[in-house]
Every structure is written in C-alpha cells, then in structure tokens.
Amino acid sequence: MDTAPQSNSQIANPYSSKDAAVRAELSEIDASIRSSALFFTVSAIFWLLAGTVFALITAYKAHEPAFMADGAWSTFGRMRSAHLNAMALGWGNNIIFAIGLWIMARLCRAPIRHGGMLTIAGIFWNVGLTIGIGGIIAGDITSVEWLEIPHYATPLLAISYALIGVWGIVAFKFRKGEHVYVSQWYILAALFWFPWLYVIAQVMIIWFPARGVVQSVTNWWFAHNVLGLWLTPMALATAYYLIPKVLGRPIYSYYLSVLGFWALAIFYNWAGVHHLIGGPIPVWLISAGIVASVMMVIPVIVVGLNHHMSVVGLHKEVWRSPTLRFTVFGAISYTLVSLIGSSMAVRSVNEITHFTDFTVGHAHHGVYAFFSMIMFGGVYYMMPRLLKREWPSATLIKLHFWGSAVGISVMLFALHVTGWIQGLEMNNPDISMLEVVQNSMPWLKARTVSGVLLSFAHVAFAVNFFWMLFAAGAVRAKQGPTLLDSSSKEGAA
C-alpha cells in the first residue's frame, strides 16, 4: 500500500477555502462552543476571586499570626492550601477548559460535537472542587502538597478530566484539514499528560500509597509536571495562537515553535526531582532531574526568541491591544521564570533557595506572571467573539493590567529577595531561626501589599466581565474595539 505522506502545501486548506461548504465559519465554531466556554469562564472568575480572598488571609497571617486564629478552619495551613487549590484547579483549570478548548475548536476548523459533554464535565469539576476545598477547610486535608484535596472528592475530578480528554480526542479526530498547528500540539499533549499525571499520583500517593521516599518522588514528579506539562503548554498554546492572530503576522519561525514543543515534551518530565535535591533519594535520579532542568533552557530560549521576533516592529500595536498587553507580559515572564527555574536546579544555587520564600516567589512567577497573564489576554480576545459585543470599559482593563503587573512585580521582588536572604542566613549557624524570621517580616508585609494590588486588579476584571456578560443596551450597541491607547477613538472608554 502506498502510504507516502502528502505534503501540507499540497493539501487544500479548508480553513481559508472560498467554498462555504468546505469551510466552517469561525463564527459558527464560536457559537457551537459558546455555552461551555462561558460556563468555564464564569466559574474561573468566581474561583479567582475566592482564591484571592484565601491568598490575602494567608499572606496577612504570615506576618500577623494572631489574625483569624480563633478557629481551626482558618489556620495558615488550611487557608494556604485552599488558596493553592482554588487558584490552580479552580481558576487555572476552568480557564484552560474555556480558552484552550475554544482555541482547539477553532484550529480544528469544525463546530464542536458533544458540547453537552463539556458542560457536564464542567459541572462535575466545579462540584468536585467545591467539595474538595470545603474538605480542606473542614480539616480533611491530605499532607501532600498539590494533592491536598481529600480522597472523597477526587473521583468527581477524575470523571471530569476523562470527559474533557475524550472531547479533545473527538474534536481532533473530526478536524478539517490535515495540518496540526503548534497550539494544537500543545493542547493535545497537555490533555493527554495531565490525566495521566493526576491518576498516577492519586493511585501512588492517596489510594494505594507507596511508602517512604517513593511517595516524595511521585509527589514532586506530579507537582512540577502540573506546572510544566499542564499549565505551561496550555499557556504557550494560547500565546502561539494570540500573538500572530492579533498582529495579523505569522509566527516568526514555525520551525522554532515545533522545536520548542518537542524539547519541552522530551525534557520536562524528568525535571521535577530537583525539588528533592539534598533528600534521601538516589543521587543519580536527582542528577538526571538537574540535567533535564538545565536542558529546558533550549525550549525556553527558542520560545522566547520566537515570541520576541514575532512582535518586533509592532510594539505599539502590542501596547494598544488588551489581549497582547497581557499576553506579551506573560510571554516575557515565561522566559524569565524558566531561566531562573533552571538555575535553581543547580545544586550550589539550590543549597540557598531550598526551604525559603524564593521557591514561593518562583511558583507565583510561573503560575501568575506567566500563566495567568496569558490567560487574561485570552479572555480579552475570546469574549468579544463569543458574545458578539465589546468590552464595556477600557479603564477597567487598564486597572486590571496595572494592578496585576505592578502587584505581581512587587510580590516577586519581595519573595525572591527575602528568600535569598533566608537561604544565606539559614546556612549560617551563627544566626538563629528567630532572627531569620524577624528579618523576613518587612518583605512579607510587602507581599501582602502586592496582594492588595492584585485583589483590586481581579475585582476590576470581574466587574468588566460581568458588565459585558449582562450588558445593557449601550454596551451592546458599542462599535469598534476596546483599545488601550488614548489616541484611539475606536470604542475606547
């Protein structure tokens, strides 16, 4: 049988075909996924606000431990874990399900099938998460970081994942055209990776717990891969879609984008063990993790170079676009956080940063400055296309951007500096732990201030979102894009 591959250039591209019967209109695709995407986005914003409240309580308690200390439910450990799960699984996953699947549907060039499956998955996900976070606050928290949700809630989450994974495969199978754009690679891979990570971690840690250090290895294999093989590919998929799409210019080098994807796919899975440097596990295993962490410099440089070259000469347009202002901030953060992460895996650096707030700052750098900022950009691009109306207020978008950008910058500076100081001081036997904690106080207070700024930003985002969703006649009638440049007359508030 002749199975010689057909070149993509020889294949008709139904996405831009003149024939309406061949081509599925984007608006038709958008309409087909509207209900599910809106459900996930609304859920994500509620969790973002809830997670912000938990974060403020946690940050304040870090330097004022007597605050809300009367009940067990509001202790630091429970609030901190409620914050992590609300943000990572509530905000993060819901917004991934909204934007990632919307991009997937658009790139598959066909109206979605079985949209009800997505809605059911969304209900399962949010009910399971509500029970899980309620369980954490009630005291049923597990002792495993990133897997704190009690076991009675996880089956609902697993069912939800399974439905979404099946939907992704079905969407891909019934796509029009042969070509697979790089964003689809990232999304498909992430849909495949995450359920695997989650199920294996649940089985080996919660349901049939491995003993001893195997649990720790599994824990950090899972936790680090949640960032690298779930949040990262989804955010990069979004950036690779939005940057060329908004600018109307193809990505600078498609070759580099493919190289970046495969380098991530091959190296990242090994990197999580660097969290256990100095721990009682085989040295060669840690060394393998360190090598993989440093090898991650390749996809990071590739992606950073590609994004940068794609916007060269169009910086005004980037600044003017709500979508790209957030997305490019996130893309720059990806380069920075990844390079810092690779350096943190080097033993001599890790000896200082381990067990300090440097790691906390690094996590926020990745999940907020990189992932969340790109997803905010995705929401600003997706919503006008789903609702067929514009954002009501450019001012609220600016408040959101500056609150987020300044807030997260202050937080990162404070946590990285205090983390480094903590590391140096803890390695000095002449300095007591009490002194280390006292020296951290000003920086922890700065973190709380940054949290207040982020809270303002999230409220501005939520108000603008629901104003748009339940828009009055004036908002519905608004013409032209909501741009952020003051010289623009097109619909700018």
Place this chain on the structure above:
Amino acid sequence: MDVDSYIDLMPIILLGVVFFISAIAMLYWSSKRGQLRNFDDQASTIFTEEEPEGEISDSFPSKY
C-alpha cells in the same frame, strides 16, 4: 509497596521511560504525516477570511 531497595523506584522510572517513548512516538507520527515540512506555509494556517493575515484582529469582528 516496600522501600527496602531502590528497585521500588522502578514504577516512577518506568513512567518516565513511557513518557519519553510516547513523546518519541508522537514525533515519529508527526514526521510521517508531513507535519515537519513546509514550515512557512504552516505558520499561516491560522488566518482565515474572517481574520486574515495582515490585519490587526484585536477588534470587534464586524462580520458577525
């Protein structure tokens, strides 16, 4: 699961190997299906008649 020896780490190591092999298998599949050719053409496939190349598209899509 006992941790009497490093053999008990095998499930984790095998998972890493399976991940690695699956990545290589996907790379092979994409190569066979022509996904790694004509990169310049492929970069333009996200543009459509509604959202064409050369136009800034962070704007209200008037074709709806």
